Amino acid sequence: MLNDFATLRVRAGLSLEDAAQLTGYSVRQLQRWEAGVGKPREAAVRVLCSIAGTEPAPLDSRFNFIDLFAGIGGIRKGFDAIGGHCVFTSEWNKFAQETYAANFRDNHPPHGDITQIATDEIPDHDVLLAGFPCQPFSIAGVSKKNSLGRQHGFLDETQGTLFFDVARIIRAKRPAAFLLENVKNLTGHDKGRTFQVILKTLTEELGYTVWHKVIDAQHFVPQHRERIVIVGFREDVPFSWDDLKLPEKGSVRLASILHPENGSERAEAPYTLGPDAKVNGKYTLTDKLWQYLQGYAAKHKAAGNGFGFGLVTPDDVARTLSARYYKDGSEILVSQGSRINPRRLTPRECARLMGYGDDFRIPVSDTQAYKQFGNSVAVPVFEAVANIMQPHIQSLLYPARQQKAA
Structure with a gap:
């Protein structure tokens, strides 16, 4: 159909x-x-x-939003698509700023560290978006901080408290709605106490009605990637996660994002080369690295651990792409047959794996691109969530129109 x-x-x-x-x-x-x-x-x-010879459907009324901890704009893309207009962006990483600026032609450059920006410097807005840093709550982040003897969660003075910068902006600006994103482990961090503090702040202190749901991007892209989405509205609205229609998991496989290498797509140097757009040989693992990864996996398998590389084919669904992918690519290695070492995904394939279209510009080095896509959200997830938020955003901003339509 x-x-x-x-x-x-x-x-x-x-x-x-x-x-x-x-x-x-x-x-x-x-x-x-x-x-x-x-x-x-x-x-x-x-x-x-x-x-x-058909007239397009009339556009929904525009609304303003701000994009905090914006990364490369993955959450934003969903709200651009439903008529939103971004009036303020904050992202501290200069390389992510470069990619963001290359893809979003705003009349304002991305601002830096949100902790250094006074609330009165932030424009009024209807919707707040924030993928606040997840390292203090992620499994990998907690393990690393424990090994270094450092605090984590809200006790981490550099990242865990960034949620409270989100809260201070919501308190001052009172947007009609917000969307926050973090890792799945946020709900279980510190035996659930961290998440309870977040919910209490949003509901009891700020007075918003809040819904949250863990969504696996595998419904949309060939990658297992679970993230928690927190949605809030200033007033009571009939929002429901039941309106989120998720495609069946596994319906999309890696073949949909891998370079076909048969000339059916135009070469994009340095990722693909030649008339058949073959993947650049630099993405194939060296003998030394491939031998190391195999030995590392065998060592941990013998010890009863689950650590090791993830070897995939076009028919598979990948593990979660992480920001450390630039180091060795071990979580997602593309098989090239028994006689050739496997290869990393190219940055373009990583973009596709995260749901970015081929029109998305990648102006940075491979290392920075891998970090950026590994830290990004899966775009289709937030396009879907934005779509089910849209009527409720409009009902708060344009109640007279909603009453007339009813």
Whole structure:
């Protein structure tokens, strides 16, 4: 069964290749939209509507939002798609700022450390987005801090308390809604006490109605990646997670994000080269590194531990891509057959694995790109959540219109 975008293309009498040329998006991107991955860009829809002689649906009223701990803009993309207008961005990492600025043409540059920005310097806004740092609450982060004898969670003076910067902005600006994101382990950190502090702050101290849910990105992309999503509204609204329609897990496999290497996509140096767009040989593991990873895995297997590399094929679903992927790529190694060492994903494949379209620019080094995508959210998850938040955002901002529609 065709979805709305595919139906529109067929009605316009266009092949995928013709539609890609006319809209300026890649064939792969159009295929993703037709498969229900992500929301088609308004510009592309308008082009097809014009050719098909159909009027596009009227745009929803715009709303303003801010993007805190923005990374490379993964959460933002979902709210851009539902009519949001970003009026303020905060991201402290200069390389992430570079990638963000290359992909979002705002009239404001990304601001730095949010702890150094006074509340009155932040514009009023309708929705607050924040993927506040997860290291104090992640399993890996807690283990590292324990080994170093450092505090974690809210006792970590550098990162754990950043949630309270989110809280101070919500308290001062009173947005209609917010969306916060963190690792799944947040709910169990410190025997659940950390999460209870967060919920108490949002509900009892700030007066918001709050819902939370752990969502696995595997519903949308070929990667097991569980993250907690916290949604809050200033007033009582009939928000429900039941409205979130999740595709079946495993319905998308790695073949959908790997370079086909058969000439069906244009080469993108330095990731792919030549007329067939073959993956650059630099992504293949050296003999020394491959031998080390095999020995490391054998050692831990003998000790009864589960540590080791993750070897995948196009038919598989990957482990969670992490920010440490640049070191050895061990969690996701692509098999190249028995006679060739496996390879890392290219940064473009990492972008696809996180749900970014091929139009997403990667202006930084491979090392920085791997860190950025490993730290990113899976875009389709937040596009889906933004879609079910949209009517409730609108009902708070435009109650008269909602009453008229009823």
